[in-house]
Amino acid sequence: MxxxxxxxxxxxxxxxxxxxxxxxxxxxxxxxxxxxxxxxxxxxxxxxxxxxxxxxxxxxxxxxxxxxxxxxxxxxxxxxxxxxxxxxxxxxxxxxxxxxxxxxxxxxxxxxxxxxxxxxxxxxxxxxxxxLPLLPLDGGRVLRANLSKRFGYRKATEQAVLISKIMAVIFFTVGILGFYYGAVNYSLLLIAPFIYYAAHREQNQAAYVFVRYLNRKHRELDREGILKAGYIVALEDTPLKEIIKQFTHKNYQMVLVISPGYKIKGTVTEGQIIDAVFKRGSHLPIKNLL
Structure with missing residues (x-):
């Protein structure tokens, strides 16, 4: 509402x-x-x-x-x-x-x-x-951000969601045991389903982040009838996180990858880079996409 x-x-x-x-x-x-x-x-x-x-x-x-x-x-x-x-x-x-x-x-x-x-x-x-390091709480987002540096956004989300669901079950179990032994804690009984439900929804949404991003670019192309293409030149050892910082909303980026000797190694599209970040992490050198 x-x-x-x-x-x-x-x-x-x-x-x-x-x-x-x-x-x-x-x-x-x-x-x-x-x-x-x-x-x-x-x-x-x-x-x-x-x-x-x-x-x-x-x-x-x-x-x-x-x-x-x-x-x-x-x-x-x-x-x-x-x-x-x-x-x-x-x-x-x-x-x-x-x-x-x-x-x-x-x-x-x-x-x-x-x-x-x-x-x-x-x-x-x-x-x-x-x-608390549980999704969708702020601590869970910090945990996922740190895990995504190594594993990529999708796998980091799966790991953070798994931790969150396990803790939600533990909270609910403790709440039930407390109720049974007369130490009623309504907060745990209410918080546990919230964490489990919200973490599950976060997992479902994470699967479509990359798709939503590309769909937004497509909507802009359909609405405007034109979308500028921009070229970025990057050394082959440049991590993807540094390249993505150069992306803009109105341009579809193409990245020209060059060697230390300034020889052209190949071209990588914006879509390939975003997909790699979500699957493999933002510290991956761009040469790994060639």
Whole structure:
């Protein structure tokens, strides 16, 4: 459900968010649920700002109970460093908010102290939870970014998803055991299905990232009737991540590969490079594609 736009970016509620809000409202904690919603929105707003700072086009932000997912209309995944920084922006902002709230709490007696303490706990919860190395959480994105340097985006996603699903099953099992022994922890019972569902969806979406990228190029060609081709000259030992940095939205790039002696070794297309990055990693020298 779309609730509005920020800087032209659609803000969308996932159905799980409504479930959590309704659950806490039934428990008589409506003010806390609204505070949680505000913290999550600020968390994702900072993701959005950092993504925009890198020149990325954000299509929409989908809000989950413990964070959100920015749907970026660019190949964020080909640059692990950028993906890591965008992912870490949210938790770092929550930590900043904790510091600011503590200053307000210790120097003001006007604001509702109890609600302010809950605001601090919310930020700590959102920051620490999102730093867990599980997809689709921010920590999981950092994990995938680091794995993709070695294995490529697709295999890195599969490994991160496997870890996430195993941990979701463990969380749910611990929650059930706690319920059986009288130490009820509703959070684990609610979080586990969320992680499993979201990780599975992330796995399905990852399979189509490369296809979506090329389809967007095709749509631009169909819409404009023309798409400029650009040539890039690269030494044969240049890693793919450096070449991709030169790609632009409006051009379809052709890369002329040359030897150290400036002899032409061959030509590699943009599509071949993007496909190789997702399958084999961004540190692969371009000569391996010839």
């Amino acid at each position: 779309q609730i509005g736009r920020i800087f032209g970016v659609k803000i969308v509620f996932n159905w799980l968010f409504f479930f959590f809000l309704f659950f806490y409202a039934l428990m008589g904690r409506l003010a806390e649920s609204v505070t949680l919603f505000t913290v999550v929105l600020l968390h994702d707003f900072f993701h959005l700002l950092v993504a925009r700072g890198y020149g990325l086009r954000v299509k929409e932000v989908e809000l989950f109970p413990f964070g959100g997912m920015a749907h970026i209309d660019d190949l964020l995944e080909y640059d692990p460093m950028v993906e890591s920084r965008v992912a870490l922006a949210g938790p770092l902002f929550n930590i900043f908010m904790v510091g600011a709230a503590i200053i307000v709490y210790t120097n003001s007696h006007i604001l509702a102290q109890e609600l302010l303490l809950f605001f601090i706990r919310c930020n700590l919860l959102i920051a620490s939870f999102n730093l």
